[in-house]
């Protein structure tokens with residue numbers, strides 16, 4: 001179990017439900033636009049949001065957003081330690097750095113000191129592109145090298161007594177990501193931020209993240225997650241939430257299950273399932289709804305559903321926990337199911 005670390009108003013670690021993160025892709029220098037984007041992503045379910053702070057102007061935009069939201073914001077910093085210090089002063093809840101590319105130990109010390117003074121945590125993010133040469137010589141570009149490199153960077157911060165740390169060792173390769181995090185979790189109890197980086201877009205990217213993040217979460221590893229997609233960041237948020245739901249970690253939603261359809265299917269299973277899923281997407285209540293295409297298998301397969309329909313030629317059976325409660329015209333299925341959901345929420 002990882003220790004607890006506070007990222008602004010959000011606590012992570014200590015067996016809490018993994019927190020959904022994403023990253024903005026608008027110009028950070030445009031503070032008004034950045035804030036709008038943060039509000040949009042937060043409404044969709046992002047609990048911690050990261051933005052690149054790569055210039056002085058970006059720092060100003062980031063500071064504006066920090067002043068106007070209580071969503072914990074993470075400043076993503078590469079190379080420029082002054083920007084890291086500025087972001088901590090501006091109200092960043094966390095600074096994401098790789099101490100290896102910040103420069104001298106004196107600079108790392110100054111960044112740590114600012115983070116302590118202004119209450120920012122630090123995420124040490126290490127990947128294959130930024131490994132220490134001696135570790136590459138010792139291990140090659142392997143999970144062992146990635147993990148030892150990360151722990152070496154962590155030690156550069158810990159020596160000042162600073163322990164509000166999160167670590168990530170993302171890779172674009174699913175197996176390597178999983179292996180690195182498994183190894184890392186044996187070396188530390190700091191919270192771990194999970195992700196398969198540069199996963200790409202479309203279904204394959206979703207599958208990479210689902211397998212990579214999902215298998216780690218199933219092993220009890222991971223405290224925050226980001227699904228990296230070449231897409232609108234809101235898709236990352238939905239995907240992360242769906243991973244938590246698919247794993248049964250987040251149960252607080254309407255879980256619409258439906259049969260795959262076959263020649264026995266008597267009703268529009270595909271359309272009904274999609275419409276009911278969309279109509280209940282924002283309902284935070286643990287309910288299972290089954291849309292099954294026939295009475296032959298439908299009742300049995302949906303027997304643990306709170307509400308279900310098993311399709312018939314003109315009329316269908318509405319059931320609850322495998323027990324028939326009504327027979328209705330097929331034209332009334334959608335309305336009836338939505339009414340039954342509404343009665344329970």
Ligand code: SF4
Pocket residue numbers: 259260261262263264265266292293294295296297298301
């Ligand atoms: S529940 Fe019925 S209609 Fe649906 S796939 Fe199974 S047998 Fe086919």
